[in-house]
Amino acid sequence: MLTLNYFNELKDKTIEGLRKRNWDIDRLAWIDTVEKLDEERKYIQTELDNVKAEVNSISREIGNLIKSGSQAEAGLLKNRVTSHKAKITELEDQSRINKEILQELLYKIPNIPHHSVPAGKSAEDNEVYKSWEKPLPELHASALPHWELAEKYNLFDLKLGVKITGAGFPLYRGKGAKLQRALIQFFLDEASAAGYEEIIPPLLVNEETATATGQLPDKEGQMYYCEKDNLYLIPTAEVPITNILRDEILDERDLPVKYCGYTPCFRREAGSYGADVKGLNRVHQFDKVEIVRVEHPDRSYDALQEMLHHVSGLLEKLELPYRILKLCGGDMGFTSALTYDFEIFSAAQKKWLEVSSVSNFETFQANRLKLRFKSGGKTQLVHTLNGSALALARIVAGLLENHQTENGILIPKALIPYTGFSVID
């Protein structure tokens, strides 16, 4: 959620940014509405404060009169308060309505894209930020997509997942399960080495938490929900981990804060279907190691670069061909100001698969989180960032496909200490 100050001070930038998100004239008019409502809010508050101030002062006077025994005079003053009370009720009603409308509107306005974000409508308009320079790998003639490799080597089983739970809940087994565990361990070790504190958060979160990171009120359809306890299964570790610092005022010296954490992620993926859902490409439960940073606003874009570097390093160690995209305004998430996606090339499927998304949210999340820092007596919002480092299911798909040979699937050197085996055959 953007702050009201943001609109006041940066109206032109706001409108320009929303255009990049392909907002039409009708929706851009919301910004004027926000401005109008904000003026109204200030006016109502000034009025309300004045009336209340008077009531407070009369009440003090009554107290003094009663103490000095002037009951009659006190009675007269009491009558005077009565007329004010009607006014207070009226203004409070106005204020409540005003705030509700304003809040609802603010929830619908996405983050303003960073100035470098390219315009565009869909994934096709994303900019290739860093391309894969070497030739793309070519596999032997009998190379298989990962779902067939899984069957051949008994690595994971989607049918069993269906039996136990339903579609999109893979069951990993044997070397497939070990590979999964090895990757998690590898990613966590790499993140720790890069200075991220390791967190194991709760996997279910309450409403407040889900609201602060922006999943609610809009995207409840994408989360699994336990009605009885009013709790949501996390769609990413970002949700619980970013909320660690909700409602905190940090000292400038505490920055940056760097967290990492492994969690399973649960996504309903309501409405998705088709070729993309084959195998591990899109599932309801997958594992992911997430990195989260809380940064000084002056440093957040440097931090973003560091995160790109970190994720690149992981993919290089896994010997996977990858590229980095800078998402266009139309493809970027609601809460993000700048997002880079990492894609690995699946040689068997002959397409690029998204494996990581690294974003700077600037103050958008911090505002909802009420996460601020103090600098020279001044309190201001921090910038928050996060990124997948990395999402497992698709990495597994890519590893299996790209490293397959006629004699089995080769485990990248960096991973062998974690798997304990060097080949799946």
Next chain:
RNA sequence: GGUGGGGUGGAUGAGUGGCUGAAAUCAACGGUUUGCUAAACCGUCGUACGGGCUUAAACCUGUACCGAGGGUUCGAAUCCCUCCCUCACCGCCA
């Protein structure tokens, strides 16, 4: 699931109707002192949203906030109602 106790500022903790936005202590911050460290002493030390002044900050000022929401009252941290959270013990289970 049952029974009981609690939710006050960064922490501990006082406060049962007006002088309490909140004692005291600790922590933190600034300073003085000091071979060094420590100690001592002095000072500062909540947040949000308005208004005034200002280029801005500083500053002055108003309102709200003692888990959340409502009520009683001229006046509520304090009294009443509803809800939420939490802790302890018992039962059950890992």
